[in-house]
Amino acid sequence: xxxxxxxxxxxxxxxxxxxxxxxxxxxxxxxxxxxxxxxxxxxxxxxxxxxxxxxxxxxxxxxxxxxxxxxxxxxxxxxxxxxxxxxxxxxxxxxxxxxxxxxxxxx
Amino acid sequence: xxxxxxxxxxxxxxxxxxxxxxxxxxxxxxxxxxxxxxxxxxxxxxxxxxxxxxxxxxxxxxxxxxxxxxxxxxxxxxxxxxxxxxxxxxxxxxxxxxxxxxxxxxx
Amino acid sequence: xxxxxxxxxxxxxxxxxxxxxxxxxxxxxxxxxxxxxxxxxxxxxxxxxxxxxxxxxxxxxxxxxxxxxxxxxxxxxxxxxxxxxxxxxxxxxxxxxxxxxxxxxxx
Numbered sequence: 120x121x122x123x124x125x126x127x128x129x130x131x132x133x134x135x136x137x138x139x140x141x142x143x144x145x146x147x148x149x150x151x152x153x154x155x156x157x158x159x160x161x162x163x164x165x166x167x168x169x170x171x172x173x174x175x176x177x178x179x180x181x182x183x184x185x186x187x188x189x190x191x192x193x194x195x196x197x198x199x200x201x202x203x204x205x206x207x208x209x210x211x212x213x214x215x216x217x218x219x220x221x222x223x224x225x226x
Numbered sequence: 227x228x229x230x231x232x233x234x235x236x237x238x239x240x241x242x243x244x245x246x247x248x249x250x251x252x253x254x255x256x257x258x259x260x261x262x263x264x265x266x267x268x269x270x271x272x273x274x275x276x277x278x279x280x281x282x283x284x285x286x287x288x289x290x291x292x293x294x295x296x297x298x299x300x301x302x303x304x305x306x307x308x309x310x311x312x313x314x315x316x317x318x319x320x321x322x323x324x325x326x327x328x329x330x331x332x333x
Numbered sequence: 334x335x336x337x338x339x340x341x342x343x344x345x346x347x348x349x350x351x352x353x354x355x356x357x358x359x360x361x362x363x364x365x366x367x368x369x370x371x372x373x374x375x376x377x378x379x380x381x382x383x384x385x386x387x388x389x390x391x392x393x394x395x396x397x398x399x400x401x402x403x404x405x406x407x408x409x410x411x412x413x414x415x416x417x418x419x420x421x422x423x424x425x426x427x428x429x430x431x432x433x434x435x436x437x438x439x440x
Contacts, residue, residue, distance in 0.1 A: 162383035162403040169269035170261055189269040276376035296376040
């Protein structure tokens with residue numbers, strides 16, 4: 120377990136559950152990337168409804184097995200460590216969003 | 227598909243799953259508002275437990291069909307586009323919360 | 334119902350669903366703490382996958398009854414009220430993360 124030091128940053132990535140990267144689900148590829156680079160932690164939240172740039176509303180209640188529901192991936196680490204994966208994240212995504220919010224406090 | 231340009235902002239809205247607007251679920255009315263105004267995207271996350279100003283704890287495991295679980299709606303667009311819907315969002319909500327966090331980067 | 338006044342802050346806490354505090358689930362203990370102190374509201378979001386400092390990837394689809402999925406607890410109140418619980422939150426947690434983001438607007 121890597122010791123966390125200094126100020127931590129929360130990065131949030133908005134993608135769709137059906138987005139793919141090299142024949143794999145994009146969210147699984149991203150989590151694998153973050154883990155292989157030793158980032159401190161990541162969480163995938165799945166939305167129950169939403170729409171993206173193509174304006175289709177996906178709803179869990181109507182389309183239960185939909186692969187198109189929105190996902191939010193949250194990654195927490197130092198800015199330096201997040202910078203190490205940002206180029207790869209950019210390359211793997213097409214049309215998603217990255218949101219870098221303020222600092223976190225480790226407890 | 228509208229081309230996104232400039233700095234993007236994340237707006238988060240906290241409401242309850244049972245909140246209504248003109249005989250419809252409020253969350254559905256909000257998503258319809260955002261889509262009809264051409265916003266870039268929105269995601270509804272459903273909490274598994276929580277409480278609001280009335281201090282009732284809603285828990286998914288106890289009350290599986292509860293209409294009262296907390297929802298977080300996340301909307302991403304430029305500040306200018308979010309400003310266009312803010313007055314309507316204010317009018318439709320009663321007692322919820324809006325959280326405007328920092329800028330997003332489109333990828 | 335306490336009247337909310339002034340600027341509100343969003344605090345986000347990252348823990349695991351299996352984390353415990355004095356023989357109880359930590360998330361239930363935290364929600365009880367926030368409610369007993371009269372905080373304005375809290376929401377628990379459950380991730381569908383993720384990993385933490387111990388680098389284990391938890392996935393809802395593989396391990397449906399897993400107690401180890403990541404949770405994000407979001408608490409909204411004034412900075413003054415959040416400060417009142419922060420010492421207790423620190424004492425109850427071990428290894429999680431607290432993220433204090435920008436101000437909220439009550440509507």
